[in-house]
Amino acid sequence: MPYLTDMFHEQNRTVNTVTRDAVAQRLRSRVIGQDPAIDAVMRALVLARAGAHDPSRPLANLLLVGPTGVGKTELVRRLAAELRSGPDDLCRIDMNSLAQEHYAASFSGAPPGYAGSKEAFTLFDRTTVEGDPYTPGIVLFDEVEKAHPTVLRALLQVLDSGMLRLASGQQTISFRNSYVFLTSNLGSAELARRRGSGWRRALDRVVPLDRVTGRLTTRGTKSAVDKALRGFFDPEFLNRIDETVQFSELDRPACARITALEVELLIGRMRRRSVSVEVSEQVVALLAERGFDPVYGARGLRRVLRTELAVPVAEEVARHRTDADTPLTVTVALRNGQVHATSSA
Numbered sequence: 032m033p034y035l036t037d038m039f040h041e042q043n044r045t046v047n048t049v050t051r052d053a054v055a056q057r058l059r060s061r062v063i064g065q066d067p068a069i070d071a072v073m074r075a076l077v078l079a080r081a082g083a084h085d086p087s088r089p090l091a092n093l094l095l096v097g098p099t100g101v102g103k104t105e106l107v108r109r110l111a112a113e114l115r116s117g118p119d120d121l122c123r124i125d126m127n128s129l130a131q132e133h134y135a136a137s138f139s140g141a142p143p144g145y146a147g148s149k150e151a152f153t154l155f156d157r158t159t160v161e162g163d164p165y166t167p168g169i170v171l172f173d174e175v176e177k178a179h180p181t182v183l184r185a186l187l188q189v190l191d192s193g194m195l196r197l198a199s200g201q202q203t204i205s206f207r208n209s210y211v212f213l214t215s216n217l218g219s220a221e222l223a224r225r226r227g228s229g230w231r232r233a234l235d236r237v238v239p240l241d242r243v244t245g246r247l248t249t250r251g252t253k254s255a256v257d258k259a260l261r262g263f264f265d266p267e268f269l270n271r272i273d274e275t276v277q278f279s280e281l282d283r284p285a286c287a288r289i290t291a292l293e294v295e296l297l298i299g300r301m302r303r304r305s306v307s308v309e310v311s312e313q314v315v316a317l318l319a320e321r322g323f324d325p326v327y328g329a330r331g332l333r334r335v336l337r338t339e340l341a342v343p344v345a346e347e348v349a350r351h352r353t354d355a356d357t358p359l360t361v362t363v364a365l366r367n368g369q370v371h372a373t374s375s376a
Contacts (some may be wrong), residue, residue: 051073051076051077054073054076054113055069055070055073057109057113058072058106058109058110058113060292061105061109061292062102062105062106062109063102063285063288063289063292064101064102064281064282064284064285065101065102065106065278065279067276067277067279068095068103068106068276068277068278069106071274071276072093072106072110074274075090075091075210075273078090078091079091079210086207087192087193087207088190088191088192088193088207089170089190089193089206089207089209089210089211090167090207090208090209090210090211091210091211091274092190092211092213092271092273093210093211093212093213093272093273093274093275093276094175094212094213094215094260094272094274094275095107095212095213095214095278096214096215096216096217096218096256096275096276096277096278097216097219097277097278097279097280098216098219098278098280098325098326098328099216099219099327099328099330100281100327100328100329100330100331101279101280101328101329102278102329103214103278104171104173104214107121107169107171107212107214108121110169110210111169114167114169114210115162120169121159121168121170121171122155122156122159122160122168122169122171123170123171123173124138124154124155124170124171124173125173125174126172126173126176126178126182127173127174129177129178129179129182130177130178131179132179132181134179138153138182138185138186153195153197155170155195155204157204160204160205160206160209161204161205161206161208161209162208162209163208167208167209168206168208168209168210169209169212170206170209170210170211171212171213171214172211172213172214173214174214174215175213175214175215176215176216176217176263176264183264183268186268187267187268187271189206190272191271193205193206193207193209194206194207215260217256217260217263218256218257218258218259218260253277256277260275280325280328281323281328282325283319283323286319286322286323286329287315287316287319289319289329289332290315290318290319290322290332290336291315291319293332293333293336294310294315294318294336297336297340297341298310301344301348301361304355305357305358305359306344306348306352306358306359306360307358307359307360307361308344308360308361308363309360309361309362309363310363311364311365313364313365314340314363314364314365317365318332318335318336318339318340318370319332321339322335322336339370340363340370343363343370343372344361344363344372347359347361347372347373347374348361348374350374351374351376352374357376358376359375359376360374360375360376361373361374362374362375
């Protein structure tokens with residue numbers, strides 16, 4: 032019997048390892064160029080699944096920091112797709128909407144004597160937050176630094192005890208079966224300023240920008256972000272964070288991979304509408320080059336893809352397709368250095 036028991040546990044460890052590796056691989060296929068951030072998320076998953084986390088707190092409190100458009104929110108959405116029913120199956124709180132003090136009541140409900148106190152209304156969907164014995168909750172506080180200080184003080188009890196007592200005093204919401212993520216862009220403005228000055232120095236010295244970017248990333252990024260976080264948040268807030276996860280600026284190789292991924296997603300969407308889209312490698316390379324912007328990240332790239340790829344494809348579909356069920360092939364190639372789309376039935 033001991034042999035059979037040991038064999039069962041060994042098989043169970045093997046299955047868990049395979050599952051964990053598969054989840055990490057799928058996350059890396061959708062969140063490009065952020066392997067250290069994905070590793071941090073996987074550490075939180077391993078601790079929670081092994082039962083090594085503090086049961087009186089959330090499964091994990093992770094602060095995701097870095098420039099805009101590098102995948103902070105997308106990583107949480109992809110994790111929701113892995114652990115729950117889909118990428119939008121999470122409780123997402125836009126902290127920018129809680130910037131004014133009179134909106135703070137929507138976080139923990141109206142206090143006794145105020146309108147709505149008996150209804151115990153809050154922004155949180157209890158089912159999504161608390162999950163069930165087989166499915167953890169996922170909560171995302173997006174752009175946490177933009178919330179009013181009153182909201183941040185209410186957030187402290189969530190991070191510390193995993194419980195939110197509503198202002199009415201009669202109900203609580205448990206976060207102890209939830210992964211809690213907070214995103215912040217603090218420090219990004221300083222890094223963008225350094226990048227700009229670095230670019231000017233590179234032009235003076237005729238030094239490639241990528242080399243300057245590498246030096247700025249390795250020497251200054253972490254210190255600039257740490258300084259911004261410590262200058263904004265109180266120590267008691269930062270002490271309740273299990274791990275601060277630094278996201279990197281997108282470089283050209285990452286931008287090229289994201290471009291290829293976005294093109295494949297567009298091809299898949301059109302395929303479901305009986306439209307076959309063929310995009311040449313030259314077009315993908317050109318779009319990656321035009322969309323590369325370390326300041327705006329993938330959001331700038333998606334704007335380029337929308338304007339220079341999705342719009343020409345859509346115009347061809349609208350021009351040559353009279354029936355929604357009629358198959359159509361759209362070929363996208365370069366012509367005189369410009370993206371050009373042609374279609375055939």
